[in-house]
Amino acid sequence: MELSVFIVKSIIILAVFGVSLLIATYSTWAERKIAAFLQDRPGPNRAGIFGLLQPIADAGKMFFKEDFIPRQANKWLFIAGPSLAMLTACMTSAVVPFGDTVLVNGAEVTVQGIDINIGILYVFGVVSLGVYGVMIGGWASNNKFSLLGAIRAASQNISYELAMGLSIIAILMMSGSLSLRTIVEQQHGMNWNIFFQPVGFIIFLTCAFAECNRTPFDLPECETELIGGYHTEYSSMKLGFYLFAEYINMFVSSAVIAVLYFGGYNYPGMDWVRESLIGGLGLNWGHNLATLVGTMVFFGKIFFFIFFFMWVRWTLPRFRYDQLMNLGWKGLIPLAILNVVLTGAGLLAGTRLLSWVLILGVVLVATIQAGTARKRTVAAGRLSKV
Amino acid sequence: MQSGELSAFGTILLFIIGGILFFGVAMLTARLLRPHRPNAEKLSSYECGEEVAGSAWGPFNVRYYIVALVFILFDVELAFLFPWAVVFGDHKLDVASGGLWSWYALAEMFIFVAILALGLSYAWVKGHLDWVRPQTRPSDWQSKVPAQLYDRVNEKYKSSR
Numbered sequence: 001m002e003l004s005v006f007i008v009k010s011i012i013i014l015a016v017f018g019v020s021l022l023i024a025t026y027s028t029w030a031e032r033k034i035a036a037f038l039q040d041r042p043g044p045n046r047a048g049i050f051g052l053l054q055p056i057a058d059a060g061k062m063f064f065k066e067d068f069i070p071r072q073a074n075k076w077l078f079i080a081g082p083s084l085a086m087l088t089a090c091m092t093s094a095v096v097p098f099g100d101t102v103l104v105n106g107a108e109v110t111v112q113g114i115d116i117n118i119g120i121l122y123v124f125g126v127v128s129l130g131v132y133g134v135m136i137g138g139w140a141s142n143n144k145f146s147l148l149g150a151i152r153a154a155s156q157n158i159s160y161e162l163a164m165g166l167s168i169i170a171i172l173m174m175s176g177s178l179s180l181r182t183i184v185e186q187q188h189g190m191n192w193n194i195f196f197q198p199v200g201f202i203i204f205l206t207c208a209f210a211e212c213n214r215t216p217f218d219l220p221e222c223e224t225e226l227i228g229g230y231h232t233e234y235s236s237m238k239l240g241f242y243l244f245a246e247y248i249n250m251f252v253s254s255a256v257i258a259v260l261y262f263g264g265y266n267y268p269g270m271d272w273v274r275e276s277l278i279g280g281l282g283l284n285w286g287h288n289l290a291t292l293v294g295t296m297v298f299f300g301k302i303f304f305f306i307f308f309f310m311w312v313r314w315t316l317p318r319f320r321y322d323q324l325m326n327l328g329w330k331g332l333i334p335l336a337i338l339n340v341v342l343t344g345a346g347l348l349a350g351t352r353l354l355s356w357v358l359i360l361g362v363v364l365v366a367t368i369q370a371g372t373a374r375k376r377t378v379a380a381g382r383l384s385k386v
Numbered sequence: 387m388q389s390g391e392l393s394a395f396g397t398i399l400l401f402i403i404g405g406i407l408f409f410g411v412a413m414l415t416a417r418l419l420r421p422h423r424p425n426a427e428k429l430s431s432y433e434c435g436e437e438v439a440g441s442a443w444g445p446f447n448v449r450y451y452i453v454a455l456v457f458i459l460f461d462v463e464l465a466f467l468f469p470w471a472v473v474f475g476d477h478k479l480d481v482a483s484g485g486l487w488s489w490y491a492l493a494e495m496f497i498f499v500a501i502l503a504l505g506l507s508y509a510w511v512k513g514h515l516d517w518v519r520p521q522t523r524p525s526d527w528q529s530k531v532p533a534q535l536y537d538r539v540n541e542k543y544k545s546s547r
Contacts, residue, residue: 013397013400013401013404017401017404017408021408062416063415063416063419063420064419064420065420066420066421066422066423067416067417067420067422068424068428068429069429070429070430070431070432071426071429071430071431072430072431072438072441073431079413082409083409083413086405086408086409087402087405087406087409090401090404090405090408091398091401091402091405094397094398094401113397113401114394114397114398114401115394116394116395116398117394121468122398139443141431141442142431142441142442142443143431143432143433143442144433144442145432146442147442147443147446148446151446151447151450154450154454155450155453155454158453158454158457158461159453159457161457161461162457162460162461162464165461165464165467165468166464166467169464169467169468169471170471172468172471172472173471173474173475174475176472176473176474176475176476177472178468178472227432227434232432233431233432236416236420237412237413237416237420238413241409241412321517322516322517322518325453325515325517326515326517329456329506329510329515330510330515333460333506334503334506337499337503340467340495340499341495341496341499344474344492344495344496345492347474347475347488348488348489348492
């Protein structure tokens with residue numbers, strides 16, 4: 001390995017780390033601004049212009065707050081909980097392909113922390129490790145609310161992990177590879193997976209919300225029932241780690257959604273952009289600039305999904321626990337199994353579009369149900385009047 | 387792979403070390419900066435201001451345990467499906483077997499998933515997937531305010547809405 005390649009690679013690793021931390025930091029600001037916008041109020045606007053220094057002020061507060069470990073708690077596990085949550089959150093962004101390649105001295109360097117051949121399995125595994133952080137922290141607090149929050153989180157995450165895995169399998173059947181980079185490269189141009197896997201996308205999106213413990217699935221930290229949920233006893237930096245880990249997870253899941261279903265750094269007309277840039281600026285600069293454009297498009301997609309996460313948070317109310325379990329086990333898992341079977345049959349028949357049949361079926365069933373439900377309430381209304 | 391080159395999981399290790407360094411430094415800095423004045427009240431567990439009643443490390447609802455058990459079953463299914471999904475559309479295998487490979491793989495998966503779907507439906511029928519729905523009891527409390535008062539208020543503000 002040449003020295004320049006090594007330097008570029010280490011810059012990329014540092015950049016991946018820094019970018020995910022920076023985006024997570026500014027997600028907290030964006031969340032408050034978007035919440036403010038949706039609720040028709042100004043939001044943070046004192047620290048710096050547009051309140052842009054607010055995340056830094058928050059971080060400062062985290063550093064200076066007193067931190068205490070409850071007497072009854074298990075001290076080491078109490079510290080291990082947030083650390084594990086933070087660590088697993090930091091590890092996932094390593095395999096996300098942020099862009100195509102960069103040419104340095106004639107050598108191609110991929111804009112990605114590392115391209116491992118089992119990328120999606122790695123993401124899947126690390127994400128499922130994430131629940132240990134919540135579980136350990138909640139249990140170690142030795143507080144009834146924390147314990148309830150922790151077992152809720154564990155139960156919810158494992159339930160939605162299944163549907164998530166099954167929706168990924170449908171993608172893998174089409175791509176035939178576990179590497180995230182290969183999956184992205186197959187979606188060249190406008191050949192995005194969303195057009196072939198609409199059901200998988202909806203299932204994956206729902207499960208991503210549940211895995212990140214975001215509204216409408218934020219029962220582990222449901223403040224109306226459980227005070228602060230699993231982080232009731234946490235304060236200062238450790239609380240900050242839990243909240244920060246949540247935002248990093250949100251960033252990573254937005255990135256994975258963009259990679260799996262929305263073509264990553266691919267966009268329509270990318271070949272034309274690359275050709276004309278190379279024609280104007282020469283191979284080196286042209287190629288690198290084209291990669292930069294692709295990376296920016298990818299970040300655009302990520303920001304859209306982060307916005308979507310926040311939009312949903314301030315739009316939908318929280319699920320009840322039995323509804324959550326019903327949706328996971330009786331709704332999403334059978335749907336995901338059907339999706340896998342249909343995708344397999346479709347691939348055998350030579351079409352990738354068979355998944356749409358499922359969408360049509362679901363829409364049909366929902367329409368019929370909505371129609372009969374209305375009739376039933378009308379009939380009940382007539383009965384009560386008589 | 388050449389010697390001296392970082393292997394794929396070596397980079398992952400770098401990321402893990404980076405993560406540990408990040409939270410280690412943050413924790414240490416916070417520890418140096420923040421005040422430390424604990425007292426008995428601060429160190430007691432939070433129970434809405436009441437005296438702490440016992441430990442939380444007791445038994446909890448058995449349903450969480452059942453969910454975990456059913457999860458294990460399906461997680462193993464997933465672990466088997468991942469490698470299957472990767473080789474399912476393999477063109478080389480398809481050509482080598484004269485186009486039979488995909489049919490064989492699909493049929494095999496159908497049987498495998500069907501057995502597991504049977505397991506899911508068993509758990510479903512047996513009610514292991516049912517979470518207890520909160521029973522809301524209507525209150526038997528009778529308001530002394532006559533209902534027509536509310537109607538009058540509603541009538542009054544109807545136009546402004």
